Amino acid sequence: MGMTVVEKILARATGVESVKVGEVVEPEVDLAMSHENAALVINQFLQVYEGTDLDPHVWDPDRIAIILDHRVPAESAKTATNQKKIRAFVQDEGIGKFHDIRGDQGGICHQILPENGYVRPGAVVVGTDSHTTSHGALGSLAFGVGATEMAAVWALGRVLNVEVPGTIKVVVDGTFQEGVGPKDLILHLVGKLTAQGANFKVLEYHGEAIQSMSTSGRLVICNMAVEAGATSGIIPSDDETLRYLSDEAGVEEAIEWVLPDIDAEYDREIFIDVAELSPQIACPHRVDNVRPISEESGRKIDQIVIGSCTNGRLDDLETAARTLKGKRIASGVRMLVFPATWRIYREALRQGFLMDLVEAGATIMNPGCGCCLGIHQGALGDGEVALSTTNRNFKGRMGNPEAEVYLCSPAVAAASAITGEIVDPRAGGF
Amino acid sequence: MAKVVLKMEDDISTDIIYPGRFMATVLPSETPQFTFADNLEFNRQLVEGKVLKGSAIVAGYNFGSGSSREQAASTLEGHGLIVVARSFARIFLQNSINLGLRTIACPEIEAEVGDELELTGDRVLNKTTGMSFEVEPLPAARQAIVDAGGLIPYARRLLVSEAK
Numbered sequence: 406m407g408m409t410v411v412e413k414i415l416a417r418a419t420g421v422e423s424v425k426v427g428e429v430v431e432p433e434v435d436l437a438m439s440h441e442n443a444a445l446v447i448n449q450f451l452q453v454y455e456g457t458d459l460d461p462h463v464w465d466p467d468r469i470a471i472i473l474d475h476r477v478p479a480e481s482a483k484t485a486t487n488q489k490k491i492r493a494f495v496q497d498e499g500i501g502k503f504h505d506i507r508g509d510q511g512g513i514c515h516q517i518l519p520e521n522g523y524v525r526p527g528a529v530v531v532g533t534d535s536h537t538t539s540h541g542a543l544g545s546l547a548f549g550v551g552a553t554e555m556a557a558v559w560a561l562g563r564v565l566n567v568e569v570p571g572t573i574k575v576v577v578d579g580t581f582q583e584g585v586g587p588k589d590l591i592l593h594l595v596g597k598l599t600a601q602g603a604n605f606k607v608l609e610y611h612g613e614a615i616q617s618m619s620t621s622g623r624l625v626i627c628n629m630a631v632e633a634g635a636t637s638g639i640i641p642s643d644d645e646t647l648r649y650l651s652d653e654a655g656v657e658e659a660i661e662w663v664l665p666d667i668d669a670e671y672d673r674e675i676f677i678d679v680a681e682l683s684p685q686i687a688c689p690h691r692v693d694n695v696r697p698i699s700e701e702s703g704r705k706i707d708q709i710v711i712g713s714c715t716n717g718r719l720d721d722l723e724t725a726a727r728t729l730k731g732k733r734i735a736s737g738v739r740m741l742v743f744p745a746t747w748r749i750y751r752e753a754l755r756q757g758f759l760m761d762l763v764e765a766g767a768t769i770m771n772p773g774c775g776c777c778l779g780i781h782q783g784a785l786g787d788g789e790v791a792l793s794t795t796n797r798n799f800k801g802r803m804g805n806p807e808a809e810v811y812l813c814s815p816a817v818a819a820a821s822a823i824t825g826e827i828v829d830p831r832a833g834g835f
Numbered sequence: 836m837a838k839v840v841l842k843m844e845d846d847i848s849t850d851i852i853y854p855g856r857f858m859a860t861v862l863p864s865e866t867p868q869f870t871f872a873d874n875l876e877f878n879r880q881l882v883e884g885k886v887l888k889g890s891a892i893v894a895g896y897n898f899g900s901g902s903s904r905e906q907a908a909s910t911l912e913g914h915g916l917i918v919v920a921r922s923f924a925r926i927f928l929q930n931s932i933n934l935g936l937r938t939i940a941c942p943e944i945e946a947e948v949g950d951e952l953e954l955t956g957d958r959v960l961n962k963t964t965g966m967s968f969e970v971e972p973l974p975a976a977r978q979a980i981v982d983a984g985g986l987i988p989y990a991r992r993l994l995v996s997e998a999k
């Protein structure tokens with residue numbers, strides 16, 4: 406019987422010929438990523454060693470990545486103290502893949518990992534963040550775990566309790582219309598699957614629309630796979646994977662591809678033709694409450710947000726800058742832009758995108774998670790409405806349960822910034 | 836016997852159980868103050884100690900969806916709550932097992948606030964309505980972590996035996 410990508414990766418990582426869906430395995434980990442919640446991981450890690458006469462040391466400091474991104478620069482003394490504790494641990498353990506709050510190295514973990522070449526096809530990547538699914542864009546099996554699970558990984562080098570997930574094959578054909586892209590595709594798919602439709606499953610993406618999609622777009626559709634409950638999203642590696650790793654991520658060594666067998670067995674198959682797809686909007690307070698933009702056009706917006714690990718990449722900023730160049734954001738509307746990483750920020754600065762956005766009235770925030778999870782900066786007032794390129798719109802997500810968050814693509818967000826209400830970017834004039 | 840103290844719909848996210856703005860608080864012992872922080876009434880009952888340990892939350896499908904923050908499990912565990920849901924989101928379920936929060940997957944559960952539930956290994960009996968529902972058993976590998984008292988003692992045991 407043939408294997409899907411996830412089955413192949415788990416078989417290799419557990420050192421067996423093959424694995425079966427539902428079987429519980431303990432795969433070795435190639436990369437273990439944490440952000441500020443490393444503070445909790447450290448606490449749990451030390452507890453694992455408590456009462457033993459062993460010295461607490463991580464299993465492999467080269468395979469651990471820690472990125473400070475969720476609340477940067479620190480919004481409170483408590484966070485700053487946690488960050489300080491993390492720095493000391495990184496130093497003591499010699500953890501190399503550490504990205505501090507600095508313009509020459511910082512940013513959101515889910516963009517730092519790919520752009521620094523930390524993720525390879527076939528790797529097992531775990532992260533103490535649910536959007537770790539993003540890294541399947543480079544052909545790895547990447548999934549979120551809790552901090553205590555991560556503490557066990559730091560100690561033992563493997564994940565102790567992985568149920569081999571079934572795979573849903575998502576075949577995406579056709580060519581996107583102008584103004585429609587990967588974010589619309591994944592919103593549409595989450596709406597179709599529902600928030601739990603892919604629970605305990607992997608989404609394996611195929612089809613010509615995926616093959617012709619850049620890694621930036623692939624990161625978007627894997628990032629939000631978790632919004633349908635998926636363990637991970639995976640794109641079988643291809644020429645674009647190699648191009649990205651060698652040209653953009655500076656990876657020099659040979660890269661091995663992991664592809665599904667022709668006779669791999671899937672739980673189900675879903676076919677989507679993007680030629681017919683219109684811009685999509687996820688309405689409050691559920692990511693799977695997705696509607697075509699025509700149903701939401703005209704809704705008044707108080708705050709536009711462009712950024713995050715979902716849509717804070719250079720092509721997203723370029724789309725926004727092209728739309729807003731020489732124009733003005735509607736009065737009474739606040740537009741917040743937070744590039745995913747400082748590398749993107751620097752490039753957007755060089756290419757003039759940030760200047761175009763600022764002149765149009767946008768506020769540029771520093772790379773990091775910013776207002777995505779409502780911890781610091783960019784909170785909404787009671788009854789206010791945000792239109793955001795982030796990935797979650799749960800009640801309270803942006804810091805105020807009395808506010809509403811709509812999710813969309815950068816093209817929709819930028820066009821709507823000009824009108825102050827939700828507008829279809831295909832309408833022209835943008 | 837577990838009294839139902841809260842009934843919730845499908846897809847309850849970890850942002851509802853433990854809002855992101857309290858994530859600077861990480862230690863399991865500190866998290867219970869923020870349980871369902873945006874549900875002011877229920878949060879007050881919990882914080883004031885008016886909810887008995889061993890009480891149950893009954894929920895629909897996909898309880899614990901969203902963020903991987905394990906504060907969502909530790910915050911409930913800190914109050915000794917039990918969650919009986921039609922199904923659970925993957926990371927939340929694993930976090931609960933790792934941290935000792937009792938979760939019961941009961942695909943057909945029907946209960947209202949105030950009902951008394953009797954939880955046996957393989958069934959949930961709603962004493963108030965007289966209805967009984969089947970429980971989905973945990974896979975053996977997960978049960979082993981529960982039996983060890985959580986992932987920390989479980990991992991510790993492995994670590995010590997592998998160090999030899």
Ligand code: SF4
Pocket residue numbers: 475513514515534536713714715773774777778795796
């Ligand atoms: S940008 Fe938002 S979704 Fe992405 S890692 Fe940060 S908090 Fe999570």
